[in-house]
Amino acid sequence: MTEIPVISGEAVFAAIDPGIAVERTRLSFERHALGEWEMPPKVYLDSPPNGDFRAMPARGDGLALLKWVTSFPGNSAKGLPVVRGEILLSDAETGEELAVIECSSVTSLRTGAAAAVSAQALAAAGAKSVGIIGCGVNGAWSARCLAAVGYGPGVCADVRAEPAEALAGELGWRVGDRAEAAAQDVVVTVTPGREPVILASDLRPGQHVAVLGADAHGKQEVELEAIERCRLFCDEWEQASAGGELSNGVAAGAIRREQVTQLGEVLIGSTVGRRSSEEITLFDSTGLAIQDLAIVQAIYAAWQDGRIAAPLVEL
Amino acid sequence: MTEIPVISGEAVFAAIDPGIAVERTRLSFERHALGEWEMPPKVYLDSPPNGDFRAMPARGDGLALLKWVTSFPGNSAKGLPVVRGEILLSDAETGEELAVIECSSVTSLRTGAAAAVSAQALAAAGAKSVGIIGCGVNGAWSARCLAAVGYGPGVCADVRAEPAEALAGELGWRVGDRAEAAAQDVVVTVTPGREPVILASDLRPGQHVAVLGADAHGKQEVELEAIERCRLFCDEWEQASAGGELSNGVAAGAIRREQVTQLGEVLIGSTVGRRSSEEITLFDSTGLAIQDLAIVQAIYAAWQDGRIAAPLVEL
Numbered sequence: 001m002t003e004i005p006v007i008s009g010e011a012v013f014a015a016i017d018p019g020i021a022v023e024r025t026r027l028s029f030e031r032h033a034l035g036e037w038e039m040p041p042k043v044y045l046d047s048p049p050n051g052d053f054r055a056m057p058a059r060g061d062g063l064a065l066l067k068w069v070t071s072f073p074g075n076s077a078k079g080l081p082v083v084r085g086e087i088l089l090s091d092a093e094t095g096e097e098l099a100v101i102e103c104s105s106v107t108s109l110r111t112g113a114a115a116a117v118s119a120q121a122l123a124a125a126g127a128k129s130v131g132i133i134g135c136g137v138n139g140a141w142s143a144r145c146l147a148a149v150g151y152g153p154g155v156c157a158d159v160r161a162e163p164a165e166a167l168a169g170e171l172g173w174r175v176g177d178r179a180e181a182a183a184q185d186v187v188v189t190v191t192p193g194r195e196p197v198i199l200a201s202d203l204r205p206g207q208h209v210a211v212l213g214a215d216a217h218g219k220q221e222v223e224l225e226a227i228e229r230c231r232l233f234c235d236e237w238e239q240a241s242a243g244g245e246l247s248n249g250v251a252a253g254a255i256r257r258e259q260v261t262q263l264g265e266v267l268i269g270s271t272v273g274r275r276s277s278e279e280i281t282l283f284d285s286t287g288l289a290i291q292d293l294a295i296v297q298a299i300y301a302a303w304q305d306g307r308i309a310a311p312l313v314e315l
Numbered sequence: 316m317t318e319i320p321v322i323s324g325e326a327v328f329a330a331i332d333p334g335i336a337v338e339r340t341r342l343s344f345e346r347h348a349l350g351e352w353e354m355p356p357k358v359y360l361d362s363p364p365n366g367d368f369r370a371m372p373a374r375g376d377g378l379a380l381l382k383w384v385t386s387f388p389g390n391s392a393k394g395l396p397v398v399r400g401e402i403l404l405s406d407a408e409t410g411e412e413l414a415v416i417e418c419s420s421v422t423s424l425r426t427g428a429a430a431a432v433s434a435q436a437l438a439a440a441g442a443k444s445v446g447i448i449g450c451g452v453n454g455a456w457s458a459r460c461l462a463a464v465g466y467g468p469g470v471c472a473d474v475r476a477e478p479a480e481a482l483a484g485e486l487g488w489r490v491g492d493r494a495e496a497a498a499q500d501v502v503v504t505v506t507p508g509r510e511p512v513i514l515a516s517d518l519r520p521g522q523h524v525a526v527l528g529a530d531a532h533g534k535q536e537v538e539l540e541a542i543e544r545c546r547l548f549c550d551e552w553e554q555a556s557a558g559g560e561l562s563n564g565v566a567a568g569a570i571r572r573e574q575v576t577q578l579g580e581v582l583i584g585s586t587v588g589r590r591s592s593e594e595i596t597l598f599d600s601t602g603l604a605i606q607d608l609a610i611v612q613a614i615y616a617a618w619q620d621g622r623i624a625a626p627l628v629e630l
Contacts, residue, residue, distance in 0.1 A: 002399075006321065006415075006628040043358045047407045047561045053379050053562060055370040056358040064360060064368050066383040070410035084317075086403050086409050086630065088383045092362045093387035095399050100321075100415055117543040310538040313626050314320040315401065315415040 004097050005303055005310035016109055016295060017303035018116075018141070018148035026120075026267060029235070031060055033264025037290050040066035050074060052086070058289035063300075064092040065293045069103050071215065076136075083107050083137070089296055097315060099300055103292075105138075106299070111190075111290035112141025114235065115210040116149050118283035119186045121266050122233060122273045123208035130173070130183030132153030132266065133198070133221075134191035135163040138212060140170075142188045147171050157181035176209035187211060193219025194246075200225040203255055205278040212243040212285045224249055230282035231275070232260045235291075244286040260284075265300060267304035319412050320618055320625035324420035329426055329452045329616035331583055333431075333456070333611060334465035336406060341435075341582060343609035345548070348579030349421040352605050365389060367531075369398070372561030373604035378615075379407040379569045381609045383388060384418050386530065390506055391451075395428030398422050412630060414615055417472035418607075419452075421614070425606035427456025429550065430525040432466050433598035434501045437548060437588050438523035438582050445469030445488070448536075449505035450478040455485075462486050468527070472496035503527060508560075514563055520593040527600045528580055529560040539596065544592070545597035547575045550606075557602040575599075 017022075021106055031037040034081040037060030043113040045053040051072035069085040070083045119127070124297055130151050133138050135158040142156060158164040164175045170203035181187065182202035186209075191197050193214040203209075213221045227249055234240035239261060241250045249255035263283060274281050302308050331339075352375030360368040366387035373380045377574040384400040391397055400415040434442070443468050447454050450473040458469060472492035473479040479490045496502065497517035501524075506512050508529040518524075518541055528536045542564055544584060549555035556565045564570035578598060581588040589596050618625050 001323070001325075006630070008316070008629050010316075015604050038360065038412060040360055043370060043372060045374055045375060045381075046353065047379060047410075050408060050410065053372060053374075053381070053405065053410070055358060055372050055381050057358060057368060057370050059360055059362060059368075064370070066360075066370050066381070068381040068383075068405070070405070075410060078409075080409055080411075084412065085405065086412060086415065088401050088403070090368065090383070090385070090400065093365060093388060094393075094395055095362075095365065095368070095387045095397075097399065097401060100628075101402065105607075121602045199547055279418050311626070311628050313415075313628060314323050315321070 002315045003312045004099050005099050005220065005312055007099055007101040007299060007310045009102035011308040011310055012102060012105035012299055015299050016128055016248055017307045018145040019291045020298060021113040021295060022116045022145050022149050024294040024298050025110050025291050026117045028114065028290040029264035030267050032266045032290045033262065036060060036122040037253060039288060040139035040289050042289065057060040057264040058293040059092050060290065060293055061297060062092050063293065063297060064090045065149055065289060065296055067289055067292050069107060085179065087292060089300060090130045101296060103297060106292050106295050108137050108141040110295050111138045111212060111287055112145040114285045114291060115142040118210045118263060119146060119151060119197060119208055120149060121263060123186050124206040124277050127208060128171060129184040131184035131187040133157050133178055133189045135198035136190060137228035137270060139190035140167050142190060142212065143167055143171055146186065155181040155184055161175040185203055189213040191221055193221050196220060196223040198226050200229060203280055204282065207280050209282045210285060211245040212284060215243060215286055217243045217247045220248050221245060224254060225237055227282060228254065230280045232282055233263050234284040235263055235286055237262060237286050239286040240284045252307045316379065316545060317412050317630045318627045320414050320627055320629065321620060322414055322416040322614060323623045324417035326623040327417060327420035330614050330623045333460040334425040335463050335613060336428040336610060337431045337460050339609040339613050340606050344432065344579035344592050347605045348583045350465050351375060354603060354605050357604065359473050361428065363627060371604035373608040374407050375608055376612060377407050378612060379405045380611055382418055382604055384422060402607060402611055416611060416614060421455040421607050421610050423452050423475055426453045426602055426608050427460040429600045429606060430457040430503045430527060431460035431619040432577060433464060433525045434461060434523055435464060436578060436627065437596040437598060438501050439521040439589065440591050442523060443502035444499040446494045446499035446502040448493055449528060450482045451466060451505060454505035454600055455482050455529065457477045457505060458482055458486055463500065466501055470496040470499055475494055489630060504536040506536055508536050511535060511538040513541050515536040518544055518595055520595065522595050524597045526560040526597060530558060532558045532562045534618040535563050536560060539569060543569065545595045547597055549575055549577050550578055550601055550603050552577060554601040555599045560599040570618050571615060
């Protein structure tokens, strides 16, 4: 009989603040780029017409993780969460079960943190102002993570007034329209990806754009003409080319592998990031299981240290 | 905040007896053959030198399941379980988390049950006696499931005396050597697959052989010359040809797709199983997530009906 903790979303947020999430997420990109952390491609289980479930494994530092998570876009309209599920943590040496952890909290933290890590690595020197296009859960966590590492103030734009106002109020930022948000130094898009929210006419030299919303083929937040004006980065080429923002351009033959740099390679110094203050950098974030692993490693350590409480259950 | 039950292995065994496991497993093969239940290929996360973790999703009857399970062959020698992990159950319509369930109990039940379902569908009329080669956990559950549906008595063979004696004692069967077990009407092999335990010289007309041990490429329990004398069946061609008993023959060009029938097609009557009382049938069982789903559906129903107890946890 094995006894393991079940760690709630509330406990996750008690253990991990945005600043820690940024540090952990950067570490995950570095470890993966160094070949120390492993991650097979995620597997999709379609659940039409609602969306899909994703099973996302990763291994590193003696831990093995599996995230089981929904992407049910229609759930918002029903008042249900789009992203939900659990993370299972195991000992990679013995196979022992270590913990069950609520997954939308971890997903929010690592998704928002990826935007902040990309800005730290790729934004121009002196970049400060932030535009958030799409102020739902992951837009809000992107803003919080950027604020935690010194970016802002920013402009919060959303087709719905309420989440933009709530986020602006929380951070002391302001509400604006899409074009205002798209004009800032660091722009983050986290929309459903049904139509472009960054146009070529929005872009100006020196900007950094982090594109988080498109996480499946067919979704697109940046028009192709705008993408073609940017120097391109992604979290992981296989995922980004198959289902991320870049996938439409890849399918159209407009984007080739050699044009796109993985962020981790910049972070470990094996390649150059931004090459001039004029360049526009675009980071396509598809969301990696290694990011979840880095956050979960810190959550599990917090539980081991008695910094968060969790009920124990027998398997 | 979502509250879900965590169902232990003990509770699983309290809810599901071998007879129910056989019924549920048969149903899963049928539903899958009818195209009603879905199952993407499992994904492997290597964890050298210990083995691998497998993430196995399936969907059917409004439920979505993910099994996260180890295959750590070296664990036996360390006194640790080879197969361990958890199953996550979700609502396929809403994405809501429904339960966390201990996984080795479910795996044992559905693995043993597959051997029994294959015998019911493929063994010759009048087949009765059973040979179990490899009396570890899954060998024992195969014997229990075969006994539950009327097969036996049988011969229990294992290179270790203790598990063979324990199993024979439990079921009122007897201990014998490999060749004796291989001579019975229904033969089940559940060994580590490092060397063949069924030779061409063992086989006699009318036998049914269920091969459960080889669950990854390179493992082999039946010598190729013996396989070539059998009419071939499997649980699922993609898995069996890639990593099951048949995979070595497929890789060598000795086994082609059109020679192998999926068991579910026999069960739903879309094709013929055994064609004569003389034929030797061989079923390659690799283990499918749909089998887990069928067992878990019954476990969850038992919990909903108050037939088993489980602690509730908040996510």
